[in-house]
Amino acid sequence: MAAAAWYQDGVLSFNEKLIEQYVKSQGRTLDDLGRDPKLLESLIRENVHVFVHEATHHRQDVWGKSQGLPHYGGEAAEKEAMMVEALFVLQKEHQDPSYARFLDDAQDRSILARMALGQSRRLQKDRADWFGESEMARCFPGGLSISGQVWSNGFAAPIQRELTRRARLPEAERRALEDARRFQESYASMDDVRKDIPLVGTKHLEKEFAKHKEAFEKSPDAYAAYMKRLRDVTELTDRRLDELDLPMQDAVPSPI
Ligand SMILES: [Zn+2]
Numbered sequence: 001m002a003a004a005a006w007y008q009d010g011v012l013s014f015n016e017k018l019i020e021q022y023v024k025s026q027g028r029t030l031d032d033l034g035r036d037p038k039l040l041e042s043l044i045r046e047n048v049h050v051f052v053h054e055a056t057h058h059r060q061d062v063w064g065k066s067q068g069l070p071h072y073g074g075e076a077a078e079k080e081a082m083m084v085e086a087l088f089v090l091q092k093e094h095q096d097p098s099y100a101r102f103l104d105d106a107q108d109r110s111i112l113a114r115m116a117l118g119q120s121r122r123l124q125k126d127r128a129d130w131f132g133e134s135e136m137a138r139c140f141p142g143g144l145s146i147s148g149q150v151w152s153n154g155f156a157a158p159i160q161r162e163l164t165r166r167a168r169l170p171e172a173e174r175r176a177l178e179d180a181r182r183f184q185e186s187y188a189s190m191d192d193v194r195k196d197i198p199l200v201g202t203k204h205l206e207k208e209f210a211k212h213k214e215a216f217e218k219s220p221d222a223y224a225a226y227m228k229r230l231r232d233v234t235e236l237t238d239r240r241l242d243e244l245d246l247p248m249q250d251a252v253p254s255p256i
Contacts, residue, residue, distance in 0.1 A: 004050045004112060007057035014047065022046060025109070045102050048092075049116045053085040063229070069222045070153060070215030074144035076230045079131045082119060082139070083237045086131075089120035094244055121249055128237035146226045150219045152190055156212035159205050162197050178202045 005014045020030055022043055033040050060077055064070075093100035106113035122130050144152055166177055180201035187193045197205065215222070 004047065005054045007054045007061070010058070010061070012051075012054045012058060014050075019043065045099065046106065046110060046112055049085050049089050050112060052088040053081045056081040056084045060229075067225055068218075069225055070149075070218055072144075072146060072149040072222065072226050074146075074149060075140065076146050076226055078140045078143055080230060080233045082131050083123065083128050083233060085116075086120040086123035087237050087240055089116045090124060090241070090244060090246060093120075094246060123237070124241065124246060124249065127241065128234040132234070146223060146230070149226070150223050153212055153215040153219050155190070155193065156209055156216035158194055158197055159209045159212070163202070163205055163209065166202055174202075180204075183208065 003015060004018050005012065007013075019033075023030055023033060023039065026039065026042070028036070028039055033043065057073075057077060060080065061071065064072070089103070093103065103113050103117055107117055166174055169177070178201060180199060182204040183193070183196065183200055187196070200208075
């Protein structure tokens, strides 16, 4: 399923196609959203837990910047966002029975409702640690762990090695590499990036090295700060769960 929403650089975006699909499923058009507060409200209900998830990424970003840390997306960020999202669903159902009824009714037609129910029931049953296990592999395969982020900032090291190697080359060879091509737009893996380093022009390598150098140097502090944040958030989620003191509910199979 395409992402329902995403957060990047202070901007939280919703997938317009999914919004369009939703209003169509209600026999309406996107224009009706501006005219019909009830339709808008139902769309918000459908997406509110997604908003909480993405807003968590916003909070992570603001926190990381305020600490002067390099940005680490990936596994820890998603674990936290999923925990917060699932806890939100449990809290909101508890405080607002009409939301619980809405999810219950919507689960047959809405993948978003099934995800909200599936993850919140698992949080209730298996507690916050569950997000650290199979759920990550299923929802975000390839998302780098905190250690993986440190490793990817280690990208600075092979570039530096290549620059050092080039500096020792005979002048003609060195010149030829000076104006070689830039990095490609995207790569399938970090290994592919590393394999490409020897083919990239020296000035592009220097630019890339400058970009990664700072994150690389901050890696030890960043590793400790992100690990602590994840531990704290996991504990806090379990504490909030205890405070809610909910009756056990039936598990809902995950839609993905
Ligand atoms: Zn996320």
